[in-house]
Amino acid sequence: MKNNTSIPKATVQRLPLYLQCLDQLDDNSVGISSKKIAEIAKVNDAQVRRDLSYLGTLGTRGVGYDISTLRKQLELELGLVDGLSAIIIGVGNLGSALAEYGGFKEKGFKIVGLFDSDPGKLNKQVGGLEIKPLTEINDTCKKYKVAIGIIATPENVAEEIAEKLISSGIKSILNFAPTMLKNKPGIQIRSVDLSQELQILSYYLDRAPLKVSK
Amino acid sequence: MKNNTSIPKATVQRLPLYLQCLDQLDDNSVGISSKKIAEIAKVNDAQVRRDLSYLGTLGTRGVGYDISTLRKQLELELGLVDGLSAIIIGVGNLGSALAEYGGFKEKGFKIVGLFDSDPGKLNKQVGGLEIKPLTEINDTCKKYKVAIGIIATPENVAEEIAEKLISSGIKSILNFAPTMLKNKPGIQIRSVDLSQELQILSYYLDRAPLKVSK
DNA sequence: GAGTGTGAAAACATTCACAGCT
């Protein structure tokens, strides 16, 4: 399929999942079928084929997908090829955890700055980086062409931090503070609210065995 | 609307969001309109009304929703009323962050146990709880009727931890390990993969201004 | 006038089922 039209949102959400599936293949196999991916990702196999077809004609009929080609294409489509830089604002427990989280580098992201408003934390090292004051956000963004800002501050300052990030040229924000940031045009915001995840689980508690509207 | 039919998945995902919106109302207002909620939650206002209508007839035409009634109903529907218990397995950076994360108690969840396989961590206190060995998971689950298990271990042990949790009677798992857990019938699993969130943001980087399929 | 609740329409997403390639 020729790729002019843009990829559906629902598909974009699953692409990282497929990438994860590939990483999880223990054996050194070379090819994989949509059925196998579907099994690991827990989705329908037609779904996998349709999703992957948005990336181009990647598979071989009767055979399957070449793992290395597929991985490359997924990374390309997701824009992971040239190691995006990110900074973390708020180096409390969560911020530290993120700073030391191995998964980011593994997936091609580079944390290039840690920032905190607490003077007591300045110059401390976390995950190999020194904690800097908020005033240096702008410089770091310029210097490293930072693509993504990760907010791990308390909720009450998240909004002003978001504005600071945007004024430093950042276009994408991953927000861990449990607050809804205001919409800014042209800025991508994703929020991960840990409590909300628990709340969703809570809804399905004990109802799981009953028929739930798919 | 009488509520026999079950609430759509997409709606369930948004209910915690609406709850968050209410918490965020700084002023001591008593009522709120779907339009206002929509603005904060960044969704369409008809969506808000449709979603809330699944919980019953909560609003008053011409007036709006009573905030306290609405909050109560949201909490009821999500099953948050009787303070669910959760345990955390893996007390590394992320596990510690979760253990000390205030948002959980605030939203009515109670962390009642921390577990780690590292003997060096045993008996240390984190967030007011002592770290226990994995062998005690089962006892704690029974004693506190633990509803939810939170996995914050390295990926390579996540699967076996999941099985241990299930065999201790846990029906809902929140998985932070970057690995796809196998499906178990009757068990609810939600995964939060931090890298995947960044990857999704990465896709929309610099494409945001272009027309992206909604 | 303001704002809900909801049919009906539109948009989007998933799944089936099979032709076509290896």
Place this chain on the structure above:
DNA sequence: AGCTGTGAATGTTTTCACACTC
């Protein structure tokens, strides 16, 4: 025989638009 890619069918979600209530 096995597996992809994709029309067509189906299912789900969102949005419109308006009757109805306060």
